[in-house]
Amino acid sequence: MAAMTTDAIDHIETHIVTIKRDTPYLGPLGPGEAVNERGYFVRATNRTIYPTEDRSVLVKVVTRDGAVGWGETYGLTAPEVIGALIDDLILPLLRGRDPFDAGAIWEDLYDILRVRGYGGGFYLDAVAAVDIALWDICGKLAGRPVRKLLGGERRSEIPAYVSGLPRATLAERVDLAAAFVARGFEAIKFAAAVSHQGIEMELAALRDALGPDVKLMIDFHWMFGRGEAAALIRRLEPYGLHFAEAPVKPEDIEGLAHVARAVSVPVAGGEEWRSVYDAQPRLATGALSIVQPEMGHTGITQFMRIAQLAGAQHVATIPHATIGVGIFQAASLQASAAILDLPMHEYQHSIMDRNAALLDGTLRCEAGAYALPQGPGLGVEPAAALWRHARKIQG
Structure with missing residues (x-):
């Protein structure tokens, strides 16, 4: 034989x-x-x-x-x-x-x-x-x-939330958010780091324009100390904040727990993690209601291990999605389809909508949900047009 x-x-x-x-x-x-x-x-x-x-x-x-x-x-x-x-x-x-x-x-x-x-x-x-x-x-x-190799397909599409309102003025950002809601998106996150007219003012304007049913979230981009973050989130609670992301610096694990104890809003974090070893001490504090693994940092192996650790503690996974051409975005969708408690996935529209045109295969988000990439493996790969933007450095 x-x-x-x-x-x-x-x-x-x-x-x-x-x-x-x-x-x-x-x-x-x-x-x-x-x-x-x-x-x-x-x-x-x-x-x-x-x-x-x-x-x-x-x-x-x-x-x-x-x-x-x-x-x-x-x-x-x-x-x-x-x-x-x-x-x-x-x-x-x-x-x-x-x-x-x-x-x-x-x-x-x-x-x-x-x-x-x-x-x-x-x-x-x-x-x-x-x-x-x-x-x-x-x-x-x-x-x-x-x-199919990660435990099985639990969903045929993945609900998406709109991430970022990259416009110069508050009025323009509100109009952009309203346009996404009109297209079928039911959740929107804005970035505190560019909320130059004021975080509370922006959240109030969005809530007033979009009504009570749209989920609104804020990425605080690690801007605050624990006391300041807790006080700010408490002021925002009347506007119906769905989650507060990254309120304190990533190394301040006890500060994250302090914020979570002080507010009623679910706290989310994890985009900067590389492995389950980053997740474990933060989850152990009970601070997080949501973990946000970023496929570009974790790879599929650790993405799944983080989600499984979170799931064992009844903590939801809502993956982070950042700048890329779409390869690790497709990997994130593949892994997300296999995770039990995954309410939605971030949608970086200002990046994905144009960069995905440089890939062969399906990478699409519309009417509030991602379509799953089809075909074996990730379901996408670089198209010929991508190589006009690429420079080989090794191999």
Whole structure:
């Protein structure tokens, strides 16, 4: 009887994708904000750096038999770092490995640098991109969508909430929100970091214009100390806030718990997490009603482990979705379809609606819900038009 042969990882390519924007992410520059010589600016409100373009890193994993998997991670700052980490550290350890060992591979890659202090940041972003690509290969080799490999498809579409109202004035932002509601969207989140006319004023204007039934959320972008955050959220409670996202700095775990104890609004967090090891101590405080894993940071393996840990504590998962061309967005939808308690998924309309045109496959959000990508693996891959925006850096 002939021995069973198994395909194996052979090589990995990384590409930086850069797509011009007319308006910076979240909205126009605010008072005192300026673009530097490298194309970055710092939001004065949350002290966070952003590029003026959409930028991400695509990863292509190829097996010895020619199977191809696509992954993607953040490339907002210093994207060349991702390519260097994959080329120097990750690829030599993965060459010859079975792509169906994706979970074990994540653990092996995490272990090699855990005592060096690299349990997050750029390194785990690089691991996340590779992890997504391995799951894509597994789905393609099995001839099934990734969601079928993650415990089964629990929903055929995923409710979506509109994220961001990137307009210059409050009146324009209210009009944009109303237009989305008219299209069938029932939940809208705005960014406190660009609410220059005042957070309470913006929430009041949206509630007045949209009525009592639309779910309204605020991303506080880690702007406040625990006392200030709690006092502000209490003032906002009469407007019917559906959840308060990231009210304090991510490292202030006790501060997050303090806010949760002080308010009646559900608290959400988790977009900056890379693994279940970030989720566990925060969930242990009882502070979070909602976890928001970001596929571009976690990859599929850790996205699912975070959601499963949260679910065991009866905490819902509402995934975060940020800047990218759509590969890790598709991965997030695949994983979300398999999670039990998932009320909705973030919809970054100012990014996805134009960048998804650079992909082959279905990546669509309309009438308040995402359609699931169809076909084996992730169900999407780069189209020919994408490569006009890409630059190969490794592989």
